[in-house]
Amino acid sequence: MSENMLITDIFTKFQKDLDADQELREVIRTICKEVQQMSREAVTVLQIIHHKEEGIIQACQKARELFGKAREKYASLKQTVPSTDYYKYHDHWRGVTQQYCFLISLVIWLEMGILASHETIAEVLGISSVEEKEGFHLDIEDYLVGLLLLCSELSRYAVNCVTRGDYAKPSQISKFIMELNAGFRLLNLKNDHLRKRFDALKYDVKKIEEVVYDLSIRGLLPKPESGEGQK
Missing domain, CATH: 1.20.58.200 (Translin; domain 2)
Structure with missing residues (x-):
């Protein structure tokens, strides 16, 4: 009887851990959806480069405003994701972060004709550029x-x-x-x-x-x- 109770306790704890993980993933998904929406807006704004030369500078400025808003959401992700679990949840923001790396590097190229460094993009997003074992960073x-x-x-x-x-x-x-x-x-x-x-x-x-x-x-x-x- 005592052994059965022990097994029950073990699996009850498992369920609590699974529930907590699911709740955390839902919070992360919500933040990532907002970040994705801003990236889609930036993509739309920057499509002007394929149609006309006039307005590209203004489009870059608008994109940078959206990057600023995305930076706030990345700050929320940093606060939400446990420092030791970056790669456990990385798939949630991997795709949109790659998109931001593209968008930021495009804006910098349009503005200055140079390559945006890993450190520069991390700075725009407000996250660490150092490849850390723990903590939120730009992979x-x-x-x-x-x-x-x-x-x-x-x-x-x-x-x-x-x-x-x-x-x-x-x-x-x-x-x-x-x-x-x-x-x-x-x-x-x-x-x-x-x-x-x-x-x-x-x-x-x-x-x-x-x-x-x-x-x-x-x-x-x-x-x-x-x-x-x-x-």
Whole structure:
């Protein structure tokens, strides 16, 4: 009888633990839904780059406002998720965080034409950039997936720039993507999802190479400024 009571107590505790975990997951899901909604708004705002050049600066400013709101939600996630359980619940925010890595890196590229570092994106989101055993941080693989998404978006942007008669931007994009491609080739990628995303990069590289080549043979590439490259 006492043994049966002991078993009952054990499984009663299991149920309490399962209930607590489920309640925590519901809180996390609610926060992540709000974060996802802001990311969708940012995607919509930034689609202007594929239609016209005017308004891109304002779109970047609007996107940054949405990043600020997302930062507040990430602060809520940091408070909600136990410091030791980051990877236990990571799947809830993995996808949307990769999306934010893409969106933030796109805005920074549009504004300054440079690569957004892992530390910069973490700072925008208000989370740690240090890969920690405990605590909420920006996972490096999430950052890398975001950069691969950026390459796909920029290759599409290059095509639409040509449609609008902007023949200089594709060369700038080509140089940037080539440098990123070279960087990724230095990595020994173990993550299957990341590896598949990287495998798709070759198609983005090919697309932008074809755009630049077509402009070149048609004589539409802007000529270097006088004296450029000369000493």
